[in-house]
Amino acid sequence: MATTAHRAATGAESGALRLGASLMALAGLAFIGYAVIFFARNFTGAFLELGIGPAEVDVGRPQIRAFSPDLYEYISHLHIAVSGFIAATGLATAALAWFGVRHGLWWAYVTAVAVPVLALAVALPAHYPYGLATLGHLGLIYLATAVFAVGALVALKPMLQVRRT
Structure with missing residues (x-):
C-alpha cells in the first residue's frame, strides 16, 4: 500500500518521475509492437523474424516446409510462443511503469526494471x-x-528522493 511518503515528491521531482515512468511505459508498448511484428511475420511469406534474411538463414518458408513439415510447424509454434512472451514482457513493463513507478512505488520500479533485463x-x-x-x-x-x-x-533520482523522505 502506498504511503504519503511515496507521493511526496516536489513538483520537479514528480515531473521527472512522470517523464521517466512514461518513457518506461512507452518502451513497454514498443516491446508489444515488436511482438506483433514477430507474430505477423510467422503467418506471411516472410516467415523468418524481422531482419533475418538470406545472409543469416539460407532457406525460407517453402524450403523449410519442403524439408520437414514437422520442423516448419515447430518453428512456427516457437514464433507464436516467443511473440507472446515478448508481448507479455512489454505489457508487464508498461503497466508497472504507468501504475506503479509513476506513483513512486519502489517495488514497481524494481520489478519494471527486472522484467525486461531478465528477458x-x-x-x-x-x-x-x-x-x-x-x-x-x-x-x-x-x-x-x-x-x-x-x-x-530519469525516474531513479525522484524515486531515491521519495525514499529518503
Whole structure:
C-alpha cells in the first residue's frame, strides 16, 4: 500500500518521475509492437523474424516446409510462443511503469526494471554467436531498450528522493 511518503515528491521531482515512468511505459508498448511484428511475420511469406534474411538463414518458408513439415510447424509454434512472451514482457513493463513507478512505488520500479533485463539477458546473447544480431533484427529492441533505460534513469533520482523522505 502506498504511503504519503511515496507521493511526496516536489513538483520537479514528480515531473521527472512522470517523464521517466512514461518513457518506461512507452518502451513497454514498443516491446508489444515488436511482438506483433514477430507474430505477423510467422503467418506471411516472410516467415523468418524481422531482419533475418538470406545472409543469416539460407532457406525460407517453402524450403523449410519442403524439408520437414514437422520442423516448419515447430518453428512456427516457437514464433507464436516467443511473440507472446515478448508481448507479455512489454505489457508487464508498461503497466508497472504507468501504475506503479509513476506513483513512486519502489517495488514497481524494481520489478519494471527486472522484467525486461531478465528477458534481454536470456534472449540477446544467443543472437551473437550465430550471426543473428543484425541491426534489422535487433534494432527496434535496442531502440526500445534505450528509451526504457533513459526512462529508468530519469525516474531513479525522484524515486531515491521519495525514499529518503
